[in-house]
Amino acid sequence: xxxKWKEQVxxxxxxxxxxxxxxxxxxxxxxxxxAVPGQFVSMYTGDGSKLLPRPIxxxxxxxxxxxxxLVYRVTGEKTGTKQFSQAAAGDCIEVLGPxxxxxxxxxxxxxxxxxxxxxxxxxxxxxxxxxxxGEKQIIVGYRDTQFLYNEFCQxxxxxxxxxxxSAGTRGNVMDAIRANALDAEIIYACGPxxxxxxxxxxxxEKGIVCYISMEERMACGIGACLACVxxxxxxxxxxxxxxxxxxxxxxxxxxxxVEL
Amino acid sequence: xxxxxxxxxxxLKNPVMTASGTFGSGAEYSEFVDLNRLGAVVTKGxxxxxxxxxxxxxxxxxxxxxxxxxxxxxxxxxxxxxxxxPFLKQYDTKIIVNVCGKTTxxxxxxxxxxxxxxxDLLEINISxxxxxxxxxxxxxxxxxxxxxxxxxxxxxxxxxxxxxSPNVTxxxxxxxxxxxGGADVLSLINTLTGMxxxxxxxxxxxxxxxxxxxxxxxxxxxxxxxxxxxxAVKVPIIGMGGIAxxxxxxxxxxxxxxxxxxxxxxxxxxxxxxxxxxxxxxxxKQYGFETIDSMVGLVK
Numbered sequence: 001x002x003x004k005w006k007e008q009v010x011x012x013x014x015x016x017x018x019x020x021x022x023x024x025x026x027x028x029x030x031x032x033x034x035a036v037p038g039q040f041v042s043m044y045t046g047d048g049s050k051l052l053p054r055p056i057x058x059x060x061x062x063x064x065x066x067x068x069x070l071v072y073r074v075t076g077e078k079t080g081t082k083q084f085s086q087a088a089a090g091d092c093i094e095v096l097g098p099x100x101x102x103x104x105x106x107x108x109x110x111x112x113x114x115x116x117x118x119x120x121x122x123x124x125x126x127x128x129x130x131x132x133x134g135e136k137q138i139i140v141g142y143r144d145t146q147f148l149y150n151e152f153c154q155x156x157x158x159x160x161x162x163x164x165x166s167a168g169t170r171g172n173v174m175d176a177i178r179a180n181a182l183d184a185e186i187i188y189a190c191g192p193x194x195x196x197x198x199x200x201x202x203x204x205e206k207g208i209v210c211y212i213s214m215e216e217r218m219a220c221g222i223g224a225c226l227a228c229v230x231x232x233x234x235x236x237x238x239x240x241x242x243x244x245x246x247x248x249x250x251x252x253x254x255x256x257x258v259e260l
Numbered sequence: 261x262x263x264x265x266x267x268x269x270x271x272l273k274n275p276v277m278t279a280s281g282t283f284g285s286g287a288e289y290s291e292f293v294d295l296n297r298l299g300a301v302v303t304k305g306x307x308x309x310x311x312x313x314x315x316x317x318x319x320x321x322x323x324x325x326x327x328x329x330x331x332x333x334x335x336x337x338x339x340x341x342x343x344x345x346p347f348l349k350q351y352d353t354k355i356i357v358n359v360c361g362k363t364t365x366x367x368x369x370x371x372x373x374x375x376x377x378x379x380d381l382l383e384i385n386i387s388x389x390x391x392x393x394x395x396x397x398x399x400x401x402x403x404x405x406x407x408x409x410x411x412x413x414x415x416x417x418x419x420x421x422x423x424x425s426p427n428v429t430x431x432x433x434x435x436x437x438x439x440x441g442g443a444d445v446l447s448l449i450n451t452l453t454g455m456x457x458x459x460x461x462x463x464x465x466x467x468x469x470x471x472x473x474x475x476x477x478x479x480x481x482x483x484x485x486x487x488x489x490x491x492a493v494k495v496p497i498i499g500m501g502g503i504a505x506x507x508x509x510x511x512x513x514x515x516x517x518x519x520x521x522x523x524x525x526x527x528x529x530x531x532x533x534x535x536x537x538x539x540x541x542x543x544x545k546q547y548g549f550e551t552i553d554s555m556v557g558l559v560k
Contacts, residue, residue, distance in 0.1 A: 240335030
């Protein structure tokens, strides 16, 4: 069992990278040492009126400095994420992690891969792009404004899709794949459910191994409360029903394991 | 100073236990908490067969609280006996199995199945607000409470705890009915039925539309109900509802609870159970209490 820690982390830096999207580096004791791409952390507001931890995906891991980069969306005024966005260098935040399973890197070694991110599912694709050892085609989809584009360019060939057509292909990530006539032997994806559904269907039609990172409302974040389940194709060994826990058994699943 | 308590002949090393459904069967939290430090682990409700639970979203945050509508997803009694009981047997803590069902027969089937298992107490969940059949349907009518308590008690080898719903006009009526039916212990409160609407999506926050509200927001209601029930029955009470620290737990004890359960607080602080156990000891030292019993129902 991989180790998890609840730590008081220190904010190293914080910046707004585009409207409503923030990038925060945090100094951890142990969490960064254990973290792998595709995992997440639970962040606590410390505000008794906002009890539940906020699951935030890990965007970058610096093992040397034992730090993590979290890129997240502020979901509204008076929210937990709004509060995190106001934290400045030196401020402390309680964090539990690393949580979840992460993307399997070995399976993609030496292969031609799609690394697909959509919306706030884009950030975890960055650390994956840094660590995956293969031919990386990075396809990122945004509603309008891009973020993390330059970082992606250093780690593979990047294709962009925007819903408003302001950059790259107009449309979604699937439109970008078709427009550029791309193909792959393995797919890694993180993003909204409709995007994952389209990718799952595409991968299964073409017989491509595909890993998708799912999202669901969570409470405990460690697999105890059974809030964040997704439907599994087969009966799950732990739940004994057709449910898997996104926080513990996922968030990354083989596309054929889950029903979307 | 002695922190042990006695629940229907079962001695617990301290009054701190987990609230059913918030702690699984302890495996996940054992990475953060030494289960040996707990008076008891109360497992998530288990039925005669596996239940898939409700659609998602199953959870929503509310001000100083949360709502859930998990729908009693559980792996069924067979896998539970095979996997979860042996896991908990590794620890020096008491095992309380929470039992759920859709019919009296289903509750009884689980209770009979547990007769030969090495578990200490059974908690009968007649108060889950999130399932269509069973659950709360048994807990909102005194005749039904008494009848199911009697049927379960007839078959149970272990002492039984009846878990009461706060979603009633007078909880003392249900408490008296459970006592009359042969309940050894009462636990209260289960969650309060609530609703949350996402105004931007113009949709319910939970797929189930309604859910059970828990957390610090409901604590004053829970303390009041524990106090009322403690003054209405003779059997011991396990108090719960929004406990997040030792002071909260002591409030319940002073109101009349012999033991306390930690539920929602596990989600925002996985170490709450042990911190509460430590804090109760400190409180006893600070004010010179020798036993837990000497504090139970002290505030009249």
